[in-house]
Amino acid sequence: MSSLYLDYFGLSLPPFSITPDPEFFFDGGSLFIEELLYACVQREGIVLLTGEVGSGKTLLTRVLLSRLPDTVDTVYLPNPAFSRDEIIDVIARDLGLTSTGxxxxxxxxxxIRRHVNGRQVMVLIDEAHTMPGDAIEEIRRLSNLETDHCKLVQIILCGQPELDTLLATPAMRQVRDRVVYRFRLKNMPRIEAARYLNHRLRIAGWHEGPLFSAAAMKRLLNDANGRARRLNLIADKSLLAAYAEGxxxxxxxxxxxxxxxxxxxxSSSSLSKYIWPAATALLLSTTLLIWHFK
Structure with missing residues (x-):
């Protein structure tokens, strides 16, 4: 739907797509990404990154992966619903090992071979809160592999706050003891959330005055409460509603x-009565234009 209003507002990209795109990354002037990057190349133990649904974890991990040194070989598992017997084989195959052995x-x-050749291996597991407990235990065993100076593999566990709850259980004590860095993504403060919206508009090609009125921005910020995904959803549909009303x-x-x-x-939303007539008119005018030039 976002593409409907791009030309109308003079935008080159959808400003509020919920698809994680590193081009739109907003750090708010903080050192969060630098601190996370530092932790991920230390090879000291497990790094834990948690945040609520829609807080921007997946985008952050993609930015992290794009900024790693060239000497780092990465294994990214976005949906780690693997058993204890499967998880190691999946990582091994991702590193190019054959299916046997x-x-x-x-x-x-x-x-060890990669370490000798100056390579570092990092395994980033997204949605780690969905992993079975025995699979997480196998990841702990993997994190135990080390030389005299560093870990042979850097593990990053990324997930919702349920991951903290899982690791707090007595059965996960040994895994918990391997965590050396903890990061928690929180909702954006109000001022930062406004800057976030304006940042995304600039990246998308908006260089005029305020596209959202002061009252609109206030209402949006009040509802979203600093949650990145909800900010994007509401902002996108607000632009769609404005476009539909001209x-x-x-x-x-x-x-x-x-x-x-x-x-x-x-199809059953309040926007339907605005959007579909506008879309139909656009389609009709395009069809007539094509017919005219036949």
């Missing part, structure tokens, strides 16, 4: 429509 011992030999600035009214629509299906 991909157990922990074979993986250790490969890690307005060049988003008002509080448009934000209200968007808030009511978030989490519903477009």
């Amino acid at each position: 991909t157990g922990l011992e074979s993986l250790q030999h490969e890690l 307005k060049k600035q988003v008002s509080a009214h448009h934000v209200k429509i968007a808030i009511g629509d978030v989490g519903t299906n477009f």
Whole structure:
């Protein structure tokens, strides 16, 4: 739907897509990403990154992966629903080992070989809170592989706060003891959230005055409460509502429509009565133009 309003507002990219795109990364002037990057190349133990749904974890991990030194070989597991017997084999195959003999011992030999050649291996597991406990225990065993000076593999566990709860259980004590760095993504403060929205608009090609009125921005910030994904969803649908009404600035009214629509299906949403007539008119005019030049 975002593509409907791009030309109308003079934008080159969808400013509020919920697809994680490192080009839109906003650090708010903090050193969070630098601190995370530092922790991930120390090879001292497990790094833990947690945050609520929609806090920007996946985007942060993609930015992290793009900024790692060239000497780091990465294994990224976005959906780690693997058993204890599967997790090591999956990592081994991702590092190029054959399907035969991909157990922990074979993986250790490969890690040593890469270490001798000046390579570092990092395994980043997203949605780690969904992992079975025995699979996490196997990851702990993997993190035990080391030389006299450093770990042979750097483990990063990324997930929702349930991951903290899981690791706090007595059964996970040994895993918990291996965690050397903990990072927690929190909701953005109000001022930072406003800067976040304006940053994304600039990246998307907006260089004029405020696209959201003061009242619209206030209502959006109040509802989203600093949650990145909700900020994006409401801002995107607010622009869509303004476009559908032929307005060049988003008002509080448009934000209200968007808030009511978030989490519903477009086909039965309050935006439908605005969007589909506009889309139909656009399609009709395009069809007539094509017919005219036949």
